[in-house]
Amino acid sequence: MEPNPSSIEIPMATELHRVAPPPPRTTFDKLKSRLKETFFSDDPLRQFKGQSSRNQLILAAQYIFPILEWGPKYSLRLLKSDVVSGLTIASLAIPQGISYAKLANLPPIVGLYSSFVPPLIYAVLGSSRDLAVGPVSIASLIMGDMLRREVSPSQDPILFLRLAFSSTFFAGLFQASLGFLRLGFIIDFLSKATLIGFMAGAAIIVSLQQLKSLLGIKNFTKKMGIVPVMSSVFHNIHEWSWQTILMGFCFLVLLLMARHISMRKPKLFWVSAGAPLVCVIIATLLVFAMKAQNHGITIIGKLQEGLNPPSWNMLRLHGSYLPLVAKTGLVTGIISLTEGIAVGRTFAALKNYQVDGNKEMIAIGLMNIVGSSTSCYVTTGAFSRSAVNHNAGCKSAVSNIVMAVTVMVTLLFLMPLFQYTPNVILGAIIVTAVIGLIDVPAACEIWRIDKFDFLVMLCAFFGVLFISVEQGLAIAVGLSIFKILMQITRPKTIMLGNIPGTDIYRDLQHYKEALNVPGFLILSIEAPINFANTTYLKERITRWIQDYEAENDDSKNKSQLKFVILDLSAVSALDTNGVSFFKDLRMALDKKNLELVLVNPLGEVMEKLQRSDEAKELTRPDGLFLTVGEAVASLLLSTKSNSSNCV
């Protein structure tokens, strides 16, 4: 890294390549292309190009209703696979539906209603072949928690139900609007680290809530945080029921073992898929046979037979509860959307087909809007259930239809069978389901790769555990965005050196063989230059110059600094502050008798510099080069010819 002029041989440029001004484009063109990149980055209308209008009409219909695309090609062979997988996920969906509804403080039957209508809607509108639709644990938890803060589900169950349906309506409306306005990228702001921390926190919160049914406590806290729940558990030891605990413990071990088997041998997926239903049946039979409900074991009780009643008249879309249901809808909508889209994309990538995120949002949104008027609460594609669906060999959304039909049969004829199902088994099913959300290996990987992401993850995790679900999430998202802003506010500036024998210039810190070129300070700026970083960049460049001069003073190797070369290859954008930055920098360097040379400004940067009267001068040909190598070679040549002229 020490400059040693004799050892550096800069290849002389035989020919200089000029920086061209970018081709002219109108403001309208630029706006159009920017809007396209922002909202239509996946170019969903590509297939319509160059088609006859009749074909376009057919394509449009298929675009809106994907079932029209795959439906005609559907075959009996595919149906066989879908029936198997549909029945498999139904056996999982029925006990989970009942459990998750209880998690949301809703009547258990609402969970089954929600596993009937939404899958049918999704089968028509959705484009994923693997998504298994139904209620999910985290959205259920959040909805139950947020609504319970204002309305008691036990004292005013009807109002609570109305608010749940209304929240579902808002969630659907919000999801569909995001998709329709092509604002789907908003869910990208939940980074992997945020989600892993959040999921783990939520899983623990959900599991702790199950202590109520697993221990048989009657006077349980209404709060969600880890502190009030644990204190509630230990202040009510006298309420613990040993029969419940025994039963819960046995079934929990059974379910966890089944889960373990399926995880070790993915071919045995049906073990964990069928286990919940088998447990429910065994537990119900046990309770019925032993009349255990008289021995401290609480049961679900009588459930109404029949299909979903209409509920559009129960929606409360105005009045004093509006802010509550809108906020609940927003949070549950975002969370369930994130899960649904992530699941859809994961399995699409595995099977190598495309899923249009924005279209999926519309499908999920419409499914929830329709759901809210047919007694369903918020639903989406669940990860665990979709994995079972995929493992069971599903081929299309028909597996959702099969599941819905199975649930329908259950609703119509099998409801009395659930009367003696003990609550404790539902708790065990929920704990087994959410335990998979705690992803320790992923957390370790994050720690290895990026410490700041790990911090974000911890914030999400502890925020959810100790503050609240929404605030934990908000803190983590805020921190992630703050990190991005800090990257812009404090962009990297790298000092480049020549790799001997080439005209390649690379980071002096990184490439130990790279050498400083005496008399040149070559800096690369690694971010757009804008209002947030111009002050910093000015100070940082001053410091680079001071450091350079101090170092050369020390080494007695008095090669005076003459040129400051800024490599702008990585400066993707410039704003008005950025233009002033170049103007000011040039003025400051002039005062120190240093020449400022720019290398490879990209189209937008070049254009903006040229548009400003005062910065235009920076783009004159002798101060602008296409590569660092050419700049150095040309400037060395000109100083040499100058000095020889002087002689």
Place this chain on the structure above:
Amino acid sequence: MEPNPSSIEIPMATELHRVAPPPPRTTFDKLKSRLKETFFSDDPLRQFKGQSSRNQLILAAQYIFPILEWGPKYSLRLLKSDVVSGLTIASLAIPQGISYAKLANLPPIVGLYSSFVPPLIYAVLGSSRDLAVGPVSIASLIMGDMLRREVSPSQDPILFLRLAFSSTFFAGLFQASLGFLRLGFIIDFLSKATLIGFMAGAAIIVSLQQLKSLLGIKNFTKKMGIVPVMSSVFHNIHEWSWQTILMGFCFLVLLLMARHISMRKPKLFWVSAGAPLVCVIIATLLVFAMKAQNHGITIIGKLQEGLNPPSWNMLRLHGSYLPLVAKTGLVTGIISLTEGIAVGRTFAALKNYQVDGNKEMIAIGLMNIVGSSTSCYVTTGAFSRSAVNHNAGCKSAVSNIVMAVTVMVTLLFLMPLFQYTPNVILGAIIVTAVIGLIDVPAACEIWRIDKFDFLVMLCAFFGVLFISVEQGLAIAVGLSIFKILMQITRPKTIMLGNIPGTDIYRDLQHYKEALNVPGFLILSIEAPINFANTTYLKERITRWIQDYEAENDDSKNKSQLKFVILDLSAVSALDTNGVSFFKDLRMALDKKNLELVLVNPLGEVMEKLQRSDEAKELTRPDGLFLTVGEAVASLLLSTKSNSSNCV
């Protein structure tokens, strides 16, 4: 741009340069250097390095009290210049002080108090040689407006005054903390465009408020928005006083002419600097001589003689008004800080000396904290007054001391002279002062350079005019940050082509001579890859591949795509989502039989890829090159030798 294989001759690499792994650094080292860049980017402690401890002590004292640095070197010659400039700014500060205090709904004398103590404090602590300290129009307006929304200055003047002092205290505390915690970069988030729009809007709001005194209206609205003010003006036509209007009009013309002269000939700066005081004197004499106060012209009235009374016992730092004063302090603090720092930096750049932003913040903050307990309201360095100071030839902060002494003399002996000063002249002085804040040429320049910045400016402008000062500002800042986030969320991906005869690769859209290399898709990504853009980048790269394949289908020139080269020179950072992105992309490309090749990953990117088990494979030597040229040359060579082997 059309690929034409025969015409492309890729220079063959004689030697390949490998991408080196970055030198190992511990997490602690990285954290340290990141913290240094974030908080100490200007390296303020540089001067302490390698000094003896005695010298370090002296330097530390000089660092905290810059007066110790320049004081000992101060000479009589400098004093002469400072006395001239000090008297000049005093002649401006006295009428402006009275006027701005009225703008803040405070007793006029508070404006003079605020021109006495704070300049003295600043002279000891501040490092700018040109800053002229005192009350400023916009901070006065904001404070007056924000406090008046909750307390009426006419019905409860004592409470109002207490709240003003308390807000000043909070403003100072906030400013000093920002500087002390080295968070000064927060004010950078007010971009040039935001400030220009905001200043212009505020200038109009301030001018409209002066219609009260310029027209002599008594029942004026208490609101700030343009709509209520104009309706108040025209609903009270019967209150208009022709004597006031005549007098106001004449003096306004006089002051504007003086301003015009000084702007045309900077040497005549004293014309506009002295004009306000001259006008006040003439107007006061006129009123006194003609007993005009009996003919509809309102006057200031009796002012108390004497220096600043202590006011620390008037601060209300708790109780029900706390949120109000804290908020007011925050907003006025930020705004006045922004003005003060910008002024300091501007003149420092002109005279080629350094101003440490964070140290200035501490100085301004302490000045306001002390001010709040000596009957001063919020003060800072005003742009117009500092320009006069600079033009008058000030050499150091002594000009502030001279000004303070002049104000002191005024407070002690000359107060009775102001009794007959008409309010209308104060209105005219304010209008003349703020009219300079409307910077039309700068607005035009912004329109030319950056349309989005222009939009930000308009939002700030109309937000201030029609909504409120804080909300207009908040909208503009939000929009600026949104733009940065969008640049990250939708980063540029550029398709590179070879410039014939070289190994330079540049944007195909920009450089028309650049040519596609058949079989290669060479993309450059121009942003850090993180959670906010991985989904987009995946979709965008898929689209580039589809476009490439479609184009080559059309042209019948079936050069099948084999390699996707990603130039990562501009990818300054990577997070865990970014690592997954590479993993997923590689999987997707494998399925299409495409090979993914990375070029020039920077230190951090390289490091993170290597730390992930699944992405590590991407950094194996045969898929990683130092330049695009070497990658293309080497891959072409390997495919040729493969095909010749097959033959």
